[in-house]
Amino acid sequence: MTTHVFEPDGGIDADRWPDVAAVPRCSPVRQAIARAIVLRALRRLPLRVRLGDAEQFGVRGPLLVVRAPEAFWRRIAVGGLIGFGESYLAGEWEADDLVGVLGVLARHAATLVPAPLQRLRGLWAPRQPDAQRNTLTGARANVHRHYDLSNDLFALFLDETLSYSSAIFERPHGSWRELPAAQHRKIDRLLDLCGVTEGSKVLEIGTGWGELAIRAAARGAVVHSVTLSAEQCELARERVRAAGFEDRVRIELCDYRQVTGRYDAVVSVEMIEAVGAEYWPAYFHALETLLAPGGRVALQAITMPHDRMRASAGTHTWIQKYVFPGGLIPSLRAVEETAAAHTSLRVTACEGYGAHYAETLRLWRERFAQQAARVDELGFDATFRRMWDFYLAYSEAGFRSGYLDVHQLQLSGGPS
Template identity: 45%
Template structure:
């Protein structure tokens, strides 16, 4: 049965079997679903809290009926997707307790647990992001115990050498076969740059690699060090297209094994070396340095250490290109003192820095100077939604690898949650070009 339309929603029904991630349908059976006194009270508090936000075109449907927020009547509506209310369909009354006690993170957890669903998760999360940016009212006093517990857990995920290996293993060593089912053929797990509406995901990744290489002025005489080389996509591209030598480092065993096989298969063993190595243990001097979305795994307290190491690895004429997910400076302090869905369920130990935090660390610990700063937030939203589409198309194959429905719903929420953040500019994607004093 497809997800109920407003006229079809049966308040006596509840979810008894969850569909596969990405399949916009839900199986229901007739069963009583009364809202008890406590649930009704929690429901009222949550609706009141949401009503205090500038929430537009969102509605909640449950056993008690439908509550709409900021719906705008549209004459001659042709039912375009942008004109429809984004709908939260409550499938289990425990949803209200999850949100009341867990706030925005509890809302995400409730989706993972199958307590609610929606016909259009990307649109819903974008509208919620638009309404809640910079607004703490969504997190009531009842969320404080859970927030304190999450903060304590996060303190145990510091990115020391040992902690970094543990945190990276938890995400990147899931299985190469899993990542291959939603990444493009270059196995690139970072944002691409889309040059036009017809640009494919694979083309966007090559465009990203080329922009980084060109801003670094790569040539055959260069020896490049890449901190956080992933599955070896940039290293292979830089060596094969620009003729430079590349030393790439990762602390993921799965990525290391894959990247070495890849480089050997490409016949680039003489130009590319892949090391299983923490960036803090790197030695030597290089002409250029690239780091593509690795800084999010560094941690705020280790930003000066990271940039000091980068600076020490560069020759006096060296250049460094950083691709980094960033958060606005105005929100960074609050972000650092809280734990979001990504940190709790996807990237343990993750920290998205602000541009100001990056610049402060560079100024305090290096002789690097800022040459360029560009933002490509919209490109990341498009990348994430392309990954989600691939995950939806390969849901059965992902399940066959042993990743259950709950895991797939976690990733569905993660990808849509991040896309919403980029679309609403709650987070950005920066290309930051830094130079040593003698670079020209």
């Protein structure tokens, strides 16, 4: 088996990637403790592990190759799972089957760290920075860091619908050719969930690049869509104009907490993950107050098991540091309990599509890999490409392992 080695031209840019370019300092005792804990975990997993040129163990499962063991231990000792991800970006460990390795880790996430240390998580795990709180100004900054990277970047690996959320395929194994239709199937099911028909007044929280708004307008609905991404807002408006729906669709650069009015249907696709637990009550309160009597809400939400959500809440993760600052994936229980505690909304329908998200991510990741030269042309360096590949593989592994799921939910109730 050939292991791919990460050797970016000119090395890693320390200005852009300071915590990747430099291995953190660490006391020998702390490093030794981290090494013992990680080795204990790895030896119990269905993985084959190679440490440098010396040690190898495990007889089944995908191969994890640690090319620089000392740096690997130090990063994990200092940064935990963030350090584990940064070690990959630095090329200190490799895996030909990256999704497979990350999937094994995801399936055993609850037992990787010994129970006594799990109970002391608050003492050793890094906390989310206050700067990433989703205040009115903080939310805009968090969205900007991801969604305003470049419309051209996202267009390189998304299909022609520019849908950046899970598709729903007809068969378990999807293809690139089927992806646009699968994205429309996802959108249509959401619009059906909240009863969008001719003349419906629709609010979309989280515009994306406008495909849902265009599809709702094609049904005869009047759509108000809000986003915090300036890049998405501009392109979505262009796409609405090109589709001939300027008279039916209004896209506004606006926080959901600042929207007023009443709507027959409220739709929000994979946006609750960016809200943050602190603001979930405000999010559901907004859904309730914006819903007209008899109206319905349709949400598409990535979810995780409730116990894992509780364990990670408040913890600063690799995904938050490098991809989605300020986010937290909820559990279904958290959605139901928050809605019930703060509003009259209740979940009245729910269906999961986790396997479909794994396929969606596989197709995006394959497409992104094919576009490496064009990513470089947009000004993103080799470390960024490696980071983005890790993010897509990490996400796919989460869905394939069952650690993550995605649900379409209908909420009913609201003001009378």
